[in-house]
Amino acid sequence: xxxxVSVGLLGLGVVxxxxxxxxxxxxxxxxxxxxxxxxxxxxxxxxxxKARNIDVDQSLLTxxxxxxxxxxxxxxxxxxxxxxxxxxxxxxxxxxNKKHVVSANKDLVAVHGPELQAAAVKNNCDxxxxxxxxxxxPILRGINEGLSSDHIQKIxxxxxxxxxxxxxxxxxxxxxxxxxxxxxxQLGFAEADPTSDVEGLDAARKMAILGRLAFSxxxxxxxxxxxxxxxxxxxxxxxxAQLGYTMKLIGFANFFDHELEVSVEPTLLAxxxxxxxxxxxxxxxxxxxxxxxxxxxxxxxxxxxxxxTAILSxxxxxxxxxxxxxxxxxxxxxxxxxTLRPKEKQHGQYYVRxxxxxxxxxxxxxxxxxxxxxxxxxxxxxTPVDEKDSAEIVLVTHDTPYSHFExxxxxxxxxxxxxxxxxxxKVEGDA
Amino acid sequence: xxxxVSVGLLGLGVVxxxxxxxxxxxxxxxxxxxxxxxxxxxxxxxxxxKARNIDVDQSLLTxxxxxxxxxxxxxxxxxxxxxxxxxxxxxxxxxxNKKHVVSANKDLVAVHGPELQAAAVKNNCDxxxxxxxxxxxPILRGINEGLSSDHIQKIxxxxxxxxxxxxxxxxxxxxxxxxxxxxxxQLGFAEADPTSDVEGLDAARKMAILGRLAFSxxxxxxxxxxxxxxxxxxxxxxxxAQLGYTMKLIGFANFFDHELEVSVEPTLLAxxxxxxxxxxxxxxxxxxxxxxxxxxxxxxxxxxxxxxTAILSxxxxxxxxxxxxxxxxxxxxxxxxxTLRPKEKQHGQYYVRxxxxxxxxxxxxxxxxxxxxxxxxxxxxxTPVDEKDSAEIVLVTHDTPYSHFExxxxxxxxxxxxxxxxxxxKVEGDA
Numbered sequence: 134x135x136x137x138v139s140v141g142l143l144g145l146g147v148v149x150x151x152x153x154x155x156x157x158x159x160x161x162x163x164x165x166x167x168x169x170x171x172x173x174x175x176x177x178x179x180x181x182x183k184a185r186n187i188d189v190d191q192s193l194l195t196x197x198x199x200x201x202x203x204x205x206x207x208x209x210x211x212x213x214x215x216x217x218x219x220x221x222x223x224x225x226x227x228x229x230n231k232k233h234v235v236s237a238n239k240d241l242v243a244v245h246g247p248e249l250q251a252a253a254v255k256n257n258c259d260x261x262x263x264x265x266x267x268x269x270x271p272i273l274r275g276i277n278e279g280l281s282s283d284h285i286q287k288i289x290x291x292x293x294x295x296x297x298x299x300x301x302x303x304x305x306x307x308x309x310x311x312x313x314x315x316x317x318x319q320l321g322f323a324e325a326d327p328t329s330d331v332e333g334l335d336a337a338r339k340m341a342i343l344g345r346l347a348f349s350x351x352x353x354x355x356x357x358x359x360x361x362x363x364x365x366x367x368x369x370x371x372x373x374a375q376l377g378y379t380m381k382l383i384g385f386a387n388f389f390d391h392e393l394e395v396s397v398e399p400t401l402l403a404x405x406x407x408x409x410x411x412x413x414x415x416x417x418x419x420x421x422x423x424x425x426x427x428x429x430x431x432x433x434x435x436x437x438x439x440x441x442t443a444i445l446s447x448x449x450x451x452x453x454x455x456x457x458x459x460x461x462x463x464x465x466x467x468x469x470x471x472t473l474r475p476k477e478k479q480h481g482q483y484y485v486r487x488x489x490x491x492x493x494x495x496x497x498x499x500x501x502x503x504x505x506x507x508x509x510x511x512x513x514x515x516t517p518v519d520e521k522d523s524a525e526i527v528l529v530t531h532d533t534p535y536s537h538f539e540x541x542x543x544x545x546x547x548x549x550x551x552x553x554x555x556x557x558x559k560v561e562g563d564a
Numbered sequence: 565x566x567x568x569v570s571v572g573l574l575g576l577g578v579v580x581x582x583x584x585x586x587x588x589x590x591x592x593x594x595x596x597x598x599x600x601x602x603x604x605x606x607x608x609x610x611x612x613x614k615a616r617n618i619d620v621d622q623s624l625l626t627x628x629x630x631x632x633x634x635x636x637x638x639x640x641x642x643x644x645x646x647x648x649x650x651x652x653x654x655x656x657x658x659x660x661n662k663k664h665v666v667s668a669n670k671d672l673v674a675v676h677g678p679e680l681q682a683a684a685v686k687n688n689c690d691x692x693x694x695x696x697x698x699x700x701x702p703i704l705r706g707i708n709e710g711l712s713s714d715h716i717q718k719i720x721x722x723x724x725x726x727x728x729x730x731x732x733x734x735x736x737x738x739x740x741x742x743x744x745x746x747x748x749x750q751l752g753f754a755e756a757d758p759t760s761d762v763e764g765l766d767a768a769r770k771m772a773i774l775g776r777l778a779f780s781x782x783x784x785x786x787x788x789x790x791x792x793x794x795x796x797x798x799x800x801x802x803x804x805a806q807l808g809y810t811m812k813l814i815g816f817a818n819f820f821d822h823e824l825e826v827s828v829e830p831t832l833l834a835x836x837x838x839x840x841x842x843x844x845x846x847x848x849x850x851x852x853x854x855x856x857x858x859x860x861x862x863x864x865x866x867x868x869x870x871x872x873t874a875i876l877s878x879x880x881x882x883x884x885x886x887x888x889x890x891x892x893x894x895x896x897x898x899x900x901x902x903t904l905r906p907k908e909k910q911h912g913q914y915y916v917r918x919x920x921x922x923x924x925x926x927x928x929x930x931x932x933x934x935x936x937x938x939x940x941x942x943x944x945x946x947t948p949v950d951e952k953d954s955a956e957i958v959l960v961t962h963d964t965p966y967s968h969f970e971x972x973x974x975x976x977x978x979x980x981x982x983x984x985x986x987x988x989x990k991v992e993g994d995a
Contacts (some may be wrong), residue, residue: 138736139627151855155713159715161711162713162715162899165780165899166712205584233880269855269856269857270859271706271709271710271859274706274710275706275710275861276707277707278702278705278875278877278880278881279701279702279705279706279874279875280702280877281597281876281877281880282586282590282593282594282873282876282877282879282880283873283876284590298857313705344869405843407841407862409841410838410840412836415858422700423701424582424586424862424869424870424872425700425869425870425873426700426869426870427846427864428700428701428862428863428864429860429861429863429864430706430860430862431838431858431859431860431861432856432857432858432859432860433856433857433858433859436857438855438856439855439856439857442853442855442856443710443856445712445713445714446709446711446712446713447709448713449709449712449713452711455791457890457893458890459888459889462888468593468596478591482648488667489738489953510785543989
């Protein structure tokens with residue numbers, strides 16, 4: 134066996150180093166699985182002299198992208214450089230030169246995935262991006278192949294490790310949002326500018342990718358309604374725990390009656406829900422299929438080696454397809470047109486915390502505001518608070534149209550005895 | 565598009581009916597994914613006249629296996645009849661007639677999997693059996709493809725729904741083993757003769773199959789050390805809960821230093837372990853890979869539609885391979901020779917419950933028996949019991965060679981002040 138497949142890398146950060154490490158470490162297994170060797174031929178870097186914690190032959194490094202993209206020896210390009218616009222140009226160039234591409238770039242795939250996929254198909258190339266969602270968890274393959282025979286109706290994902298770490302820390306150690314964030318930053322689970330994570334944007338990108346594959350419909354990033362965890366109060370986590378819930382940042386993607394609904398929002402999850410026990414920086418994706426029922430895929434959402442593992446599984450799939458002569462034949466085009474479910478057709482259970490005047494009749498009047506909108510309660514908690522003559526009321530509704538709940542919020546705002554609507558969240562599962 | 569692939573079924577029980585239902589229900593999606601129709605051509609049954617809860621054209625039914633196995637129209641055979649010896653002959657005949665086979669038969673695959681796989685390869689046919697392990701969970705595909713680039717070191721599985729239901733019921737409702745079993749039987753989660761489930765044999769079959777695929781080594785059913793949950797006492801579940809553990813029937817498959825260790829045994833699992841929250845009849849498989857770290861796949865372990873979903877995902881994979889002209893090219897042969905880890909090299913943490921005489925110095929003597937074998941304790945619980953002058957001592961050891969623990973058990977047996985060794989179990993994870 135003297136055949137080999139040469140790969141080129143775009144980028145050599147922590148994930149790129151992990152990929153090179155795994156390729157070297159697994160030569161024997163790769164040769165066994167593929168019947169050929171896999172060699173790294175060129176690596177695009179910004180600075181050749183930079184000190185790295187991986188031993189790479191200097192002659193492999195280049196600062197000229199064309200040494201990878203126009204290199205006739207290279208069959209497959211692994212993109213681990215990040216970025217969107219010029220990265221997209223690089224990948225398009227790779228396809229036009231008949232090179233297969235494996236990418237870990239969720240930002241790029243979320244925004245330009247369908248266009249890149251189309252370019253791949255046009256050139257009989259493969260485009261894989263398992264690592265772009267939930268790091269080491271083989272979730273895209275699970276949806277594309279494992280559940281290929283089912284109608285997937287609902288996906289719920291904990292797809293951002295930073296926010297899950299922060300919420301776990303708050304819940305288990307009773308620290309504030311600010312302290313938990315600082316702790317996550319110190320441990321490297323959150324970046325210095327945590328905006329994209331804590332505002333839910335990172336999770337939204339992953340939900341757009343998941344939704345596209347699960348429902349065969351062209352989900353755009355703009356279709357995802359996003360709310361982050363910034364400024365979440367410990368008090369709500371405490372009440373949630375008392376009521377049998379745990380707070381998680383959940384990405385939802387539903388597809389019923391050919392109507393799509395995708396969102397990312399802090400959610401009170403019943404403690405017996407499979408996602409409720411997913412802690413710290415771990416990720417998990419819950420998939421509800423019409424036939425299979427409830428399934429869940431759990432694992433590390435980030436990290437150099439887990440992400441590199443996902444990339445390498447894509448490399449293996451792409452090389453298998455090359456060697457079998459079946460490249461560019463992935464059958465995952467967008468079968469269904471996209472119709473977003475209008476807000477007025479959305480519904481759910483809701484948690485709301487009110488600060489009210491502590492006097493006779495107030496609760497009765499609040500109840501009747503809900504009652505007028507035909508909303509009944511599943512749980513009620515009332516406690517006095519420190520402020521004089523105030524009380525805090527926590528309500529969990531039964532399932533109700535969102536429009537009714539919104540109307541209640543409007544009425545509560547203009548109701549004198551309600552000092553403040555402190556918070557409200559979606560609720561999922563029976564506690 | 566007027567092409568079609570004809571499939572034949574062996575068996576038309578609940579799973580077979582589910583397969584026919586899904587194939588009919590998903591024609592549009594199948595045609596879209598495969599570029600051809602999928603039709604059921606013949607179904608082998610025992611009794612054509614039998615009333616069924618699915619509407620099948622009587623002319624499709626036959627009692628002659630050759631109407632499927634020798635049928636020139638049929639490209640692919642789905643085996644859902646169960647049984648081992650004559651089922652194996654049917655499948656071998658299908659292969660020799662160049663038909664691909666999808667099977668849900670764990671008993672058969674556990675015992676004759678390697679032989680059947682070899683026959684498939686020899687005939688350029690595919691042999692898939694995703695449904696044989698953990699029903700609707702795409703775990704074989706997860707291991708074979710999703711984690712194909714990793715070295716899997718350890719698998720832990722809750723792969724038998726009956727026993728998990730019984731243990732959950734005991735744990736959550738405080739009922740006895742016998743009552744929980746009766747309840748499971750009434751709900752259809754346990755068979756009238758529950759031996760194969762409660763004695764761990766069913767789980768052992770699945771662990772043999774998982775071990776083979778994960779480690780590319782020829783694991784036999786006989787390699788699996790098996791202990792069931794029959795007669796487990798509620799008391800041990802109570803103590804476990806007090807100590808932060810939950811009792812589960814866990815299938816273990818480890819592969820370190822090219823040494824294999826496979827077992828099924830009741831285990832005290834730390835409550836923060838991902839498998840600890842898998843309840844009732846659900847299954848889950850925890851996979852630890854050198855690079856990816858911890859992953860877990862969760863879902864329904866049985867049931868007509870979940871199992872049929874797994875079968876249909878195999879059917880889709882097999883038809884894709886046919887249409888791409890790459891059948892019989894699965895690269896999952898047994899790469900590594902098998903060496904079982906000798907018992908004396910095994911080690912772990914252990915829980916032991918002793919009934920002892922309640923008098924001065926007894927605990928000190930028991931401690932020194934452990935100390936002589938260099939075993940230290942992680943947790944100790946002592947409580948008086950109803951019997952006069954007796955006490956119960958529960959110990960959880962730190963990690964220790966099994967041989968040392970065995971020696972301690974032997975010495976405790978002959979130590980007068982120990983009235984009885986009530987129970988001992990493996991412990992996994994830090995509570």
